[in-house]
Amino acid sequence: MIATADSRRRWQRIFLIVGAVVAAYALLAPLTSLDAAQSANVPLLADKFWFRIATYIVMFVVMATAWNIIGGITGYAAFGNVAFFGIGAYTTGMLIAKAKWPFLLALPLAPALAALFAALIGLPLLRLRGHYFAVASLGVGVAIGELVQNIDYNGRPVFGGASGLFLPIYAVGHRGLFFFYLMCGAAAIAIAVTWLVLRSRFGYGLIAIRENEEAAAVLGVNTTAYKVGAFALAAALTGLAGGIFSQWNVFINQDNAFPIEYNVQMILMALLGGTGTVFGPAAGAVLLQLLIQFLGGSLPISFELPFVSTEARPIVAQVILGVLLVVVVIFVPRGVIDFFGGRTRLSLAYLRRSLRETSL
């Protein structure tokens, strides 16, 4: 008993150290200047396109980690979190493009407005449970995107309409690096918030709600306030990612600020990595996004799919992704984070046990 606890702790430490070294390399290497890395031909860093993908990956780390707070810790499967991403994107977008605010002043308003919206919509929505909540939140996610595109005032679109919203380019040296680091900052905040939540009274209240809402209530948990709080917190973090995205991408419209597929992707990432954990969703986001980019052929590591033409490739990639996720949900129900820290090892027995659990 004690021996396993000890070895678990040791493995956790090793995992943390290795993780920290990898993270430090990823974060600090580009600091030494992208040009130097390019002239030295350091793998991955030599490719500017890679930075775009890396920023995307970190953006999903933020969104998946944020979703985990309402979906994983509180147990309310929110399917419309992209609404908060879009609200964040359009908040900074409008403030910068129309009100001429500086970016860093406009950015804090993205999470604030997203959280406010989540609190207002959460009060009626979070009275629903299970599938009803999932479907209702999906409806909100879709509706907000449509609203933003179609609201007109005096015959002119308020939010840029179908032609979208153009932002002035943010004047900063190494733009790609700047936004990569900014997104990493957001991810660090999201992970730190999750870590703090899980150690607080708030977190215990949320888990109690997930496990049995009625029992939580009679023990004194203000379930409504806690659920709305978790929803707003998730919204704020998602909105922050959206706010950064709008200035980074310089152009936003309904398609890139409210993509329906993000709703599903952030949930799958959290599931793949391990819901309810601190690092699971982040791990899931990195893995799944890398896989999506790999299958889509965007990664510097090139490959050929046999029997597949270039045009059919994205579709085949989606199919492969779908099959893989079904397998993961059935066989690794607690997420890949389970394999880190030496708690469990991937083995035939593990897969068999998982299958028994999930087939109940």
Next chain:
Amino acid sequence: MSEAAAPQLELRGVIKRFGGVAAVDGVNFEVAKGEIVGIIGPNGAGKTTLLNCISGVHHLDGGDIRWNGDSIAGMAPHRVARLGIGRTFQIVKPFGSMTVRENAAVGALFGSAQARRGVKEAFALADEVLELVGLKAKASHPVSALTIPDRKRLEVARAVATRPQLLLLDEVMAGLNNVEIDEALEMVRAVHATGVTVLLIEHVMRVIVGICRRAVVLDFGHVLVQGEPAVVLQDERVIQAYLGERYAKRLKS
């Protein structure tokens, strides 16, 4: 004198309907501080519904419930809990992903004004409570590793950790064997000894006679009889309610 006589919990004409059925139909009774009162009655008499009314799980359709003189009718469950009324569920509702200790700690983290505290202190209180109910040795176990009697203990531990003045127990002895019932009785006595008033629903008459000073018999949502358990159980109306008119007559002759 008059202060001591004032009831801690007072039910006045409490009514709860489900559609056309009045599950609780004008129930009046009082519980004084420090009492152990048993609620008995045949299946469907409205016992659990009554507990749900007190703990705020159900909204009342009529009447009033007073707690230390103030109305708590229509109050949300978490507010009732914070006033110092703890409860257990007949069908246990543990937090499955947590350890035994964490389950109890949730009660200590939230609960009444006497309980609410920081995470560290909450775990200390949880440990105290687990010792009281006899679950200390299994504090670090996951809930899934607990036996049925232990799950019932955990249900009580969680409620006790909220530091209630009144504890509502819904059939914590159901499904236990004789030895386990004795242990559970000891547990309820130990909790009561810490100064907690207890209102319990029970089908096991040995429990009612063993620890209750007073029993309230419910039938079809009404209070049929109330009084000393041994006397109440001999009452013809009670026998009739449980066993039917014919059996009651045969018993008399």
